[in-house]
Amino acid sequence: MNLTFQRVIVFGLLALLRFGATEGDSNLCAHRNVLPLNDFGSSSSSSSSSSSSTSSKSPDEPFQKWGGEILDDNLTIRCHRNIxxxxxxxxxxxxKSKVQVLKQGCWIGEPNVCIPGSCVSNMAPKNNSHFCCCSGDMCNENFTDGYDPDAHTTTPFIPSHPLQDDSYKIKTVIISLVSVISVALVIVVAYFGYRMCTRPKHPSTESLHPPESPPIQPEFDMNDLKLCNIVSKGRYAEVWKGKLEDQDVAVKIYSPHYREYYNNERTLYRLPYMEHEGLVRFFGADERITQEGSAQLMIVMSLVPLGSLNGYLKNNTLDWTTMVKMxxxxxxxxSHLHTDIQKADQFKPVLAHRDLNTRNILVRPDLSCVVADLGFAIATMGSKLIKKGHAEVAEQTSLTDVGTLRYMAPELLDGAVNLxxxxxxxxxxxxxALGLxxxxxxxxCVDLYQxxxxxxxxxxxxxxxxxxxTFEEMQLMVVRxxxxxxxxxxxxxxxxxxxxxxxxxEECWDxxxxARLTALCVEERLxxxxxxxxxxxxxxxxxPTLNAMINITDTTTTSTTTTTTSDQPPTSATQ
Structure with a gap:
């Protein structure tokens, strides 16, 4: 239970106790205290009268002793709870005309005993002492002996504790405590109910990669795949333009030395719900042995003819509409990668790209973009990473800091990622990286320059x-x-x-x-x-500027064969 929740309970208790003390209307009564509180009308209290204070107001006396709040004139008391x-x-x-007031103040009595508006005694006196009670502001300031011996046969009535009602106070405390406990229980149940409802439910990672699953069959016939020409070459892989039957495709070929990245990218593209308008279409992956006897680890994807966003921005400018669309x-x-999706027994976990930059984003003919290159991407659930279909606690496993250097977040450069x-x-x-x-x-965007x-x-x-x-230059610039x-x-x-x-x-690169935004929030803002x-x-x-795009290169044609995620692939520490 967090500190805020504890404060709610404490404030609830204080509010209930205060409500119990001040509930209802209040009225004013004349106040005087010549005799000690417990010394009138009772012989058992006479022995203590000499040691009791005769002052009418003391700052140390509790509120309950007088049944109300004594005002500054010391002759008036404000009674609570309709006393x-x-x-x-x-x-x-x-x-008989010589009268001495012994006590005046608040009285907890019955409505049929106390007379509204005037204080008249209708009871037989005891030891020449008379008592009356009434309702109304200052109604006891004037009092009258209205007792008629011939008309009354009741016994004298003198209160022994006019200012206190212990049973009433006990009931008040009990009711207050029960109310507080009830409110606390409701809050506790609501709190944990909310946590249970909002806690993400993740299925077992065994469904992602059954331990005894048979080898995955190729999604296409390798004999139908033809390699045409190389498009780009990087440190980990090279990208070719190819044909799969009659369709143009992009073929990413990993070296056997980087089988780990090939396996990772192939596994992630095969997850459920990875067919999305913002991702390149995955046709399949397979291995092929060349005539020289070396292995080719191939991932076949849709061909995106306008190439990388980095190359497109170098050679073109944008209007506002195109800039927003991209x-x-x-x-x-x-946002799709960052969202876990579960429908029936199909589950896509959260995927972190880990190398988002304009070289790994491709431009479609309609000038919208798709995200590519999942070689460094990783599936994650809470504090766990999903590797080879099995969940591992992130703090107990190795997680290499990867990415393109100039797009690395400050916590990566500073080695302070919270695992x-x-x-x-x-x-x-x-x-x-999205902010950059x-x-x-x-x-x-031309329109922004007016x-x-x-x-x-x-x-x-x-x-x-x-x-x-260099890494040190980026660390000094971004972190320090x-x-x-x-x-x-x-x-x-x-x-x-x-x-x-x-x-x-700015809120992306905070x-x-x-404090950074979520991908979904960025999507909504854009x-x-x-x-x-x-x-x-x-x-x-x-x-707005009329020229939607201005070709800067002064060339009449633009190459449409670029399909890779990077002409110069990212490394773990340098660009």
């Missing part, structure tokens, strides 16, 4: 530390100095759409990992940008 007023007085046996499609794809909640930590690392990708896309010259394309931090930063890529000064803060875009980017932009145009008379 009645009373007066106890004595008359001289010889001179950014939104990337965020939507990452106790590795699911949240790995998603936050992806979000940091969004900045990179936005800096190529007619000013568009600067040349520049990846994150190139202006600050060049094209080939907490620097981030600069926003162009021409971007107007007064434009609500531009302000929302900047705030989204130095505090836990979906609102078109309406914000249209609102600005309508109310400010802005005219």
């Amino acid at each position: 009645y007023c009373f007066t106890l007085w004595s008359t001289d046996p010889v001179n 950014a939104y499609s990337v965020a939507k794809a990452l 106790r909640d590795c699911e949240a930590s790995l998603k936050q690392i992806d979000i940091y 990708v969004l900045w990179e896309i936005a800096t190529r 007619g000013a010259p568009l600067p040349d394309y520049s990846p994150p931090f190139q202006t600050e530390i060049g094209s080939s930063p 100095a907490k620097k981030r890529p600069r926003f162009p000064e021409v971007w107007k803060e007064t434009n609500q759409a531009v302000r929302s875009l900047k705030e989204t980017i 130095a505090d990992a836990e 979906s609102e940008l078109p309406n914000l932009w249209a609102h600005e145009i309508k109310h400010r008379g802005m005219t």
